[in-house]
Amino acid sequence: MPAPSLSLIVSTLRSAGCVFAEDEAELLLTAATTPAELTAMVERRAAGLPLEHVLGWAEFCGLRVAVDPRVFVPRRRTEFLARQAIELAQAAGRPGRPAVVVDLCCGSGALGAAVATAVPDIELHAADIEAAAVRCARRNLADLGGHVHQGDLFEPLPPHLMGRVDVLIANVPYVPSRDVELLPAEARVHEPRVALDGGADGLEVMRRVTAAAPGWLAPGGSLLVETSGRQAPHAVRTFTGNGLHAREASCEELYATVVIGTAPLP
Structure with missing residues (x-):
């Protein structure tokens, strides 16, 4: 079986609505080891499977995360949330x-992997309710x-962590x-709905x-969550209502908003 040409792959992906068809075609060509595998990968992507699921990895903070x-x-x-967490962990x-x-x-453990790569000397724990995510995160971490x-959420964490967490990253679902x-x-x-659905108001x-x-x-430890700009003021009020000193950080380049709450010192 001859391998599909770059132009044919681009045309197929563009017809399927892939905005970055040229870039995706190059990635698929690089990832496939045989013409049959390449054809199958193109078909899966054209059918709507996320590119990352087709490739088996996503790029995140310069890492290749399974x-x-x-x-x-x-x-x-x-990645903006990861950068905030890295600074606090350092x-x-x-x-x-x-x-x-x-x-x-x-999820895949991408945030934990980014922090642990940048700050190797940490004690890292991760948790997810989805079995598939846990299996994937274990591979990555x-x-x-x-x-x-x-x-x-906190239910599976070892009890000895209570009162000891310096950086608590919670990339919770926030889509209403x-x-x-x-x-x-x-x-x-x-993607699992539980990773997307944040309830009636997303919060x-x-x-x-x-x-x-x-x-x-x-004491002095921080909780970080990603949210939307519209939801951020509500998140800040929730943080302060639970005794945390809250602030909002944003990155226009990535259209990202993070709310950070810090536990008071004694």
Whole structure:
């Protein structure tokens, strides 16, 4: 079987609605090891499967992160959340006392991997309710010393972490339930709804995390969540209502908004 040409792949992808057909075609050509595999990959992408699921990886903060089918694909805008978490983890570490970092709703573990790569001397834990995500995160974090747990939010975390977490990353779902059906098919069909649906106003999971976070944070520890610019003021009020000092950070280039809440010092 001859391999499809670059021009044919581009044409096929463009007809399927892929905006960056040329770039995607180059990636598929590089990833495939046989003409048959290349043809199958092009067909899967043209049928609507996310490119990252076709390739088996996503680029995130300069890393190649494994992404399995039915696992949430890390977004480029979330690199801003990673950068904020890295800065806080670097500041929290002390000689003989590595910073404790927890990645809730971890999905593939991309955020934890980015922090652990930039700040190797940390104690890293990650958790997700989805079994497929946990399996994927374990692959991505194994060589970085990460511990991955399966369960709902804080429930599966080791109790000894209570009051010790320096950086708590919670990339919670924040799409309002009524808007999930408006998302691109790549997300709503091929990613778990639990990773997208934030409840009636998009903030239900964030409120649950924020209510419990003070019991897990070390004095001066920080909780970080990604949200939309419209939701950020509500998130800030929720943080302050739970005793955290809150601030909003944004990155226009990535259209990203992060709310950071810090536990008071004694």
